[in-house]
Amino acid sequence: MRKYLSVFRISFAREFAYRLNFVMWRVRNVMQIFFVFFLWSSVFSEPGRVVFGYDRDKILTYVFGILILKAVVLSARTVDIAGEISTGDITNFLLKPINYFKYWFTRDISSKALNLSFAAVEAGTLYIILRPPFFLQTDPFLIFAFLVSLVAAVIIFFCLLFLVNLVAFWMPENGWAAQFLFIGILTESLSGGLFPLDILPQVIQKVLYVMPFPYLLFFPLQVYLGKVPAEQVTVGLSISYFWVLALAASLNIVWNKGLRRYEAVGR
Secondary structure, eight states, rough: OOOHHHHHHHHHHHTTTHHHHHHHHHHHEEEEEEEEHHHHHHHHHHTTTOOOTTTTTHHHHHHHHHHHIIIIOOOOOOOGGHHHHTTHHHHHHTSSSSHHHHHHHHHHHHHHHHHHHHHHHHHHHHHHOOOOOOOOOOOHHHHHHHHHHHHHHHHHHHHHHHHHHHHGTTTTGHHHHHHIIIIIHHHHHHHHHSGGGSSSHHHHHHTTTTTSSSGGGHHHHHHHOSSSSSHHHHHHHHHHHHHHHHHHHHHHHHHHHHHHHHOTTTO
């Protein structure tokens, strides 16, 4: 445990090594929140208006909730794994008495801790500037279910991103392209990061709900907002943790196959 605490501290400090990248990432998130905030504010300009089951309070809570959840769920250092495989640097870890999965999960947690602290400051600042009405959940069961779903979301994203990076075992040059497709397109659009998924047709929603992506951002926020019936909360949590187990098992299988393929290029 002590060595992973050391990894956490070192990783947290290393986050400041590339200050410009970190600042631009945060600025992009804030600008996106501004854009979405004014978009939905114009849609809900009439008092008491309800669209797709959202009133103004809930949709603006969704917008700000996305800012916080992205910091918790989607911030990750696991994106560097493909580069380590391509350059052969992964060999250094294979020869050390350290669990590679725990090492990167610890680094992810350090990244999330830093991003969450900045996201909290950003959300507070935006709240002071924009003064949006917020929906506050008071049901203890839904708050607990939200936290449980958030834990599942963190693990699901870690496994998914790790799996995407393992493409580098077979195609070293295409690791970054796979990440862009996964993070830039699939995750942002299918997790509810750009818009609430329940504005889509029911047929598309049913297809999405059997995939892992909605359980990254959309489902936890829906639980918090009280838009998921009590019996469906249990079903959603069951599906979330099914994906946790399925992806963890898949990750172990692909990892072992990748190691057999690994040629330590550059080492």
